Amino acid sequence: MENAAQFSFPRLNEPAPAFNVRTTHGERSLADYRGKWLILFSHPADFTPVCTTEFIGFANAAPKFAEMNCELLGLSIDSLFSHLAWTRNIKEKFGVDIPFPIIEDIKMDVARAYGMVHPGAADTQAVRATFFIDPNGVLRAMVYYPMSNGRSIDEFVRLLQALQASDEHxxxxxxxxxxxxxxxxxxxxxxxxxxxxxxxxxxxxxxxxxxxxx
Structure with missing residues (x-):
């Protein structure tokens, strides 16, 4: 069994782990999202059916998140070329454009920093983890799903609405x-x-x- 120290888990209401990464939309860093909410979410692998439904769901909800000053950023431990091929396949087969970047994380640097890799589930794949990061770069919510079950994007819209209401009022x-x-x-x-x-x-x-x- 790998040393548990290799798997870090960020904590709520503390600064989210910084990153500088290559994505399907070019280079990205956590600092690029300063002043906006960010939903960072991981998926086990490209070209898998559950993940495909989730990406379609996030894509369809992207305008709603944008209205709430929130950006989306995906991740899996796949290559940039795999991400590009998969998003093009989703466009071809399902008629849906994926409007948000996807992080290439072959070395699992971001996945490990955010606790996306759970050895009990898989040593070489990221579980379905979702992180809400506020405009100040603070981690405000974390949601984990098993590999076998897709997330509810509507719940993430609702949670963001609730977080913003709590902050404002x-x-x-x-x-x-x-x-x-x-x-x-x-x-x-x-x-x-x-x-x-x-x-x-x-x-x-x-x-x-x-x-x-x-």
């Missing part, structure tokens, strides 16, 4: 929150504040649970 969001639904007000942190909560005009169920509209 200083609130939390409940289960399956979508724009237009009430948000959660931060619980009071002192006895005095807890006593006042019921009089503050929120939809208060109890001192620790209050919601409001945006």
């Amino acid at each position: 200083g609130v939390a969001t409940p289960e399956n929150w979508c724009p237009g639904k009430d948000v959660i007000v931060s619980p009071p942190k002192t006895t005095e504040a807890a006593d006042k909560r019921a009089t503050e005009g929120y939809n208060t169920v109890d001192w620790y649970f209050s919601t409001r509209s945006l």
Whole structure:
């Protein structure tokens, strides 16, 4: 078994690991995305059916992500030429253009830095990992899927909407929150504040649970 130290795992609310890479759209670095949200996602291999459906899903949602100031960036441990051939095949067979870059990561440098390689799943492939990086380069969310099951792109749109709402308004969001639904007000942190909560005009169920509209 390989030394576990070879496989690093980034942590939420800390700077995302920097990278300088070759992609299907030319050279890219994490610094290029400063000022924008970035969704960095890995897939096990090019020319595989589950990954193909995911790339089509990301491509179809790309305009929605762009509206939210968010770029997309794919990755697999395949060559640049494999990426180019695969995206051209998706265009030919499915009629879908892939508008975002795909990282060539043959040496697995980015995959290892982001914890995309899980030895229990595969030593030479990246699992279905998805990372949300905010405009300041901070890692805000991580989502992992098994190799056998495709991701929900709609959920990533929803999660980004929730993250942006939390940042803008200083609130939390409940289960399956979508724009237009009430948000959660931060619980009071002192006895005095807890006593006042019921009089503050929120939809208060109890001192620790209050919601409001945006």
